[in-house]
Amino acid sequence: MLGFLVKRLALALLVAVTVSVVGFVLLRASGDIAVAIAGEGATETDIQAVRQQYGFDRPLPVQYVEWLGKTLSGDLGRSVYFNVPVAQLIAERLPVTLLLGALSLVFALALSIPLGVVAALRPNSLLDHAALWLAVFGQAMPSFWFALLLILVLGVWGRLLPISGTGSLLNYVMPAIALGYYATPAIMRLTRAGMVEVLGSDYIRTARAKGLRTGKVLFKHALRNAVIPVVSLAAVQFGFMLSGSIVIESIFALPGVGQLAWISLQRSDFTVVQGIVLMLSVIYILLALLADLFNAWLDPRIRVA
Incomplete structure (x- = not known):
């Protein structure tokens, strides 16, 4: 198990470095960041001053090494629009996004499995x-349309749930349903396919021939093996929910990371965008690593392989 863990950690580290390089380069390839920060009415002198202030006039590898060093020390830079550290901005809004993602995943799993x-x-x-x-x-229904439908039925007509804000857990019910329902079809189909395959296995027929109760055969023997691919998919879907919450957080006025990313894109605050991309990428990688370890615990054959 230790060797399996070391290999997965090394792979996760390699992926994290690759993602940081790609994200860093793509953000700068999207346009002149100095022009976006300086604003539309800025003169060439103002733009050059911004380049020197943020180090955009230096070679790209030098910028990346400096940025990576600061990032590893916890310094993600300072927001141009909010004028506060990016790490502080993300830390203040991340709990809302994590809670929304967790509730959405719970809803998806509780319905689909x-x-x-x-x-x-x-x-x-x-x-x-x-x-x-x-x-x-x-899968055919857009999440934003479903969110608006929920607001109309449960919020406006039925007055059963609050439409916006974060006052209580009730405020997260509609956003979690809207965000989690999109992940339900893939998890449900994968669970069904896995159960159909497992229920036709020889060891299931042997367990039934021994007289084991149906519930024990179904949940202890069949579902444990059928759910292995579902764990990996659920980890990916959770990462998707975190990164794809921009629309849902905007519709329900939730002050999360998704709404922060949308505001930062509108204001050309690329320092915040870069920090959010890096944070979400790291969460994706950690989720995939945890899913691999959990699958290895469920099925020893994975550790041996």
Whole structure:
């Protein structure tokens, strides 16, 4: 297990460095950052002053090394628009995004795994077709449209849930449903496919022949093996929810990282955008690493391989 962990950590570190280089280069390749920071009415003298102030006049490798050194020490730079450290901005808004992502993932798993299991137990039945139809409908429906529909039905007509703000957990119900429902179809289909394959295995037939209870065979033996690919997918979906929360946070007026990214893009605050991209990338990598370790714990064959 130690060797498996070391290999995964080395791979995660390599991916993190690669992502930081690509993000750093792409952000500067998108245009002249000095011009964006200086503003539309800035003179050439003002633009040159900005280049010197932020070090944009130096070679790109030198800029990257300096930026990486500051980043590793916890200094992500200073926001041009908000005039506060980027790390402070992200730290203030990250809890909202993490809570929204966690609730969205819980909703997606709570809905998709039971549907996938039930659909696998009754293949080609009416319930199976209904679950597959639900999956197709979920992937075809844009999350922003579903969010507006929830606001109209549950917020305006029914007055059951608050539409915006972060006053209580009730404020996160509609955003979590809107964000989590998009991930439900993929997880449900993968759970169904895994359960159908596992339920036809020899060891499941042996367990049933020994007289084990149906519930024990289903949850202890079948679901544990069928859920292994679901863990990896759930980790990826959680990262997607964090990075894809810009629209949902804007619709429901949630002061999270997604809303911060949208404001920073509008104000050409590239220092904040770069910090958010790096933070989300690191979270993605950590989630993938944790998913690999959890899968290795579930299935010893992965550690051996």
